[in-house]
Amino acid sequence: MTEAKKTPLYETHLEHGGKIVEFGGWLLPVQYTGILEEHRAVREKAGLFDVSHMGEVLVKGVDALAFLQNLVTNDVSRLTEHKIQYTPMCYKDGGVVDDLLIYKQGEEEYLLVINAANIGKDWQWMQENKGNLQVELTNLSDRTAQLALQGPMAQSILSHLTDTNLEELEYYWFLPKVILAGKETLISRTGYTGEDGFEIYCRLEDATELWAAIMTAGKPFGLLPAGLGCRDTLRFEACLPLYGHELSKDISPLEAGIGMFVKLDKGDFNGQTALAEQKKNGVKRKIAGFVVTGRGIARAEYPVMAEGRRIGTVTTGTYAPTLDKNIGLALVEAEFAKVGQEFAIEIRGKNVAAQVIPKPFYRREGK
Amino acid sequence: MNIPTELKYSRDHEWVKIEGNHATVGITDYAQSQLGDVVFVEVPIADTSVVVGTGFSVVESVKAVSDIYAPVGGKIVKVNDALTDTPEIMNEDPYGEGWIAVIKIADPADLDHLLSSEEYEKFITEEGN
Numbered sequence: 001m002t003e004a005k006k007t008p009l010y011e012t013h014l015e016h017g018g019k020i021v022e023f024g025g026w027l028l029p030v031q032y033t034g035i036l037e038e039h040r041a042v043r044e045k046a047g048l049f050d051v052s053h054m055g056e057v058l059v060k061g062v063d064a065l066a067f068l069q070n071l072v073t074n075d076v077s078r079l080t081e082h083k084i085q086y087t088p089m090c091y092k093d094g095g096v097v098d099d100l101l102i103y104k105q106g107e108e109e110y111l112l113v114i115n116a117a118n119i120g121k122d123w124q125w126m127q128e129n130k131g132n133l134q135v136e137l138t139n140l141s142d143r144t145a146q147l148a149l150q151g152p153m154a155q156s157i158l159s160h161l162t163d164t165n166l167e168e169l170e171y172y173w174f175l176p177k178v179i180l181a182g183k184e185t186l187i188s189r190t191g192y193t194g195e196d197g198f199e200i201y202c203r204l205e206d207a208t209e210l211w212a213a214i215m216t217a218g219k220p221f222g223l224l225p226a227g228l229g230c231r232d233t234l235r236f237e238a239c240l241p242l243y244g245h246e247l248s249k250d251i252s253p254l255e256a257g258i259g260m261f262v263k264l265d266k267g268d269f270n271g272q273t274a275l276a277e278q279k280k281n282g283v284k285r286k287i288a289g290f291v292v293t294g295r296g297i298a299r300a301e302y303p304v305m306a307e308g309r310r311i312g313t314v315t316t317g318t319y320a321p322t323l324d325k326n327i328g329l330a331l332v333e334a335e336f337a338k339v340g341q342e343f344a345i346e347i348r349g350k351n352v353a354a355q356v357i358p359k360p361f362y363r364r365e366g367k
Numbered sequence: 368m369n370i371p372t373e374l375k376y377s378r379d380h381e382w383v384k385i386e387g388n389h390a391t392v393g394i395t396d397y398a399q400s401q402l403g404d405v406v407f408v409e410v411p412i413a414d415t416s417v418v419v420g421t422g423f424s425v426v427e428s429v430k431a432v433s434d435i436y437a438p439v440g441g442k443i444v445k446v447n448d449a450l451t452d453t454p455e456i457m458n459e460d461p462y463g464e465g466w467i468a469v470i471k472i473a474d475p476a477d478l479d480h481l482l483s484s485e486e487y488e489k490f491i492t493e494e495g496n
Contacts, residue, residue: 019403035429036404229403229430295451297407297427318429319406326407348409348425 007052008145008207016225024117026053028228035229039321042193042234046151047226048214051199052207053116056144057126061135064108070270071129072102073253075263079104084172084188087261088253089122090271094278095249096256098122099241101190103174111140115243129270145207149214150197150234152364153221158187158198160217166198181213192231194238194362230321237320239289239329239360245300245315246287246329255283255331257359286337287315289359290345291327294352298328298345304336305351306343311336314345322362328354368491369396371462375478376487377438379420382462383481385472390439393466394426394457397491403428405457408450411443411468419477424467426457438481441473 004022013020018029028050031038041047059067068076074087081104089097098118103111114122119141126137149158155166161181166189169175174188183206191197202210215223232242241247246256253262254275264276292298298317303310317328328345336343339358344351370376375383380398384391399405409425417423419440426433446468449456457465472478482490 030430031403034404036406233429296409297432299432319427321429 005053007050008204009050009052009211012208012211013050013225018225018227021228023228024053024115026116028053029225030229031227032225035227035233036321038224038226039230039233041222041224042151042195042226042230043322044152045222045224046149046153046157046197046218047193047224047230048211048218049148049150049226049228049231050146050207050211051148051231052145052204054146055114055116055119055122055139055141056201057112057114057123058138058140059110059112059135060108060138061133062108063133063135064110067130067133067135068102068110069267071126072100073262073269073271073275074102075266076102076104076110077266079110081106082174082176084174084190086172088247088258089125090253090269090275091249092270092274094252094254094271094274096243096247096251096253097125097249099243099247101188103186103188105176118243143204145202145204147200147202147207147210147214148191148193148197149200149218149223150191150193150195150226151223152196153218153223154195154197157214157218157221157223161213169198171196181210183210185210192240193234194240194360195234195364232316233318233321236316236318236329237322237360237362241287242316246331251285251287251331252278252283254278255285255287257287282334284334285312285331286334287329288312288332288337288341288356289327289329289361290343290354291325291357292317292345292352292354294344294354296345296347296350296352297326298330298347298352298354303346304330304332304343304354305346306336311343317345320361327357327361329359368400368488369462370484370488372484374462374484375438375481376484376490377436377481378490379436379438380491381435381438383438383478385478388472388475389444390441390470390472391466392438392468392470394435394461395487396461399458399461399465402426402433403430405454408454408457408467410446410448410450413443413446416440416442416473417470419474419480426454435467437470439470439472439477441470443468444471445469
């Protein structure tokens with residue numbers, strides 16, 4: 001086991017009272033004042049996250065598009081300059097290597113943003129899939145810091161620090177070379193919380209000053225520093241999948257319910273045959289959202305029971321702060337995934353009643 | 368960190384208030400701060416017996432599930448049902464409103480293993496927090 005890494009904001013987190021845990025090989029705050037308070041701040045005002053652990057890979061070259069089209073399931077050819085696309089990246093059998101964002105920086109240049117815990121594996125997989133293509137891959141993960149400013153006040157806060165008109169930056173678009181508090185950054189209107197917000201990429205040495213500038217500008221708006229704990233509850237309420245839970249090498253994007261990011265008709269790509277087959281025959285398992293109607297909290301890995309047998313496994317489960325309910329996501333046999341279906345979650349040896357409910361659990365107003 | 372001097376403490380971060388042969392138990396201020404926001408408590412069942420050191424209640428925060436171990440053995444004579452609907456009182460008032468249960472002490476020798484407030488303070492400091 002290699003030693004856990006520190007982001008450039010590690011000392012800042014300690015100063016703010018962050019409670020540090022290890023996540024994906026990184027030392028990051030799980031919370032500062034409390035998960036519930038930080039969760040509420042992001043839903044109602046704003047929260048600032050250090051997501052510098054995320055990986056970045058630059059893909060450059062005349063064959064960059066061809067390389068990506070084979071590598072991922074979404075149709076990268078639909079991207080225009082400065083637009084962003086979410087996509088799974090699959091193995092031949094349809095299992096997921098990782099899920100990522102693709103930023104189109106130019107005709108032959110794309111930035112991929114990947115999950116921290118998967119950087120090594122993804123890098124290896126990309127190298128194996130280069131073939132004879134004219135494409136140059138650069139792992140920028142250790143040179144890039146990333147902050148996520150999320151919540152309804154995010155635009156008002158950030159506008160205090162730049163002359164760039166952020167009003168015009170639409171969802172899933174980005175702007176390169178934005179001067180923010182005197183530092184050069186890349187800003188995208190993206191996030192992992194179900195709220196409006198921005199992700200800000202900067203050089204390692206600029207991260208602490210940017211963090212401080214955003215916190216100062218955000219103070220009158222009720223901005224709080226936010227940890228990984230509420231990042232998880234926020235993404236969970238919005239039903240955004242988390243790799244290792246709703247997606248894995250053993251769970252396909254179709255089973256996970258994100259088939260809209262699999263473009264089977266775009267030409268050959270990794271996993272196409274397997275996924276086309278799944279689509280034709282229907283998936284045998286599906287991710288279902290459920291509410292625990294009995295007393296208890298479902299947790300990842302708990303068995304899902306019906307008709308006297310195990311029919312699935314909880315992938316994420318907790319108390320959902322915005323809904324004030326104990327809810328979960330579970331991978332279950334497809335016939336048990338319909339809204340209204342009743343089943344049980346085995347909690348410490350006891351079957352506790354649950355019912356399938358629509359996803360997402362939370363959708364922000366006006367969206 | 369609030370560690371009342373009149374209470375006894377277990378190494379599993381429970382407090383014990385001894386009155387005659389009855390022990391009121393709960394989790395310490397340190398324990399609740401480590402757990403974070405408590406969102407669910409499985410309260411013990413009244414009139415059942417517990418063995419010292421075994422799990423008799425479960426406390427869940429947003430992130431984690433934690434077993435609470437009986438600091439003394441005996442019969443549970445009273446439980447705090449308020450924790451069922453308002454688990455947050457465990458964070459807000461761990462030594463008062465947030466109590467878990469009253470246990471009728473079976474063997475007073477269990478008390479010999481408990482720590483004083485000074486010893487408990489030293490214990491949590493040495494635990495590296």
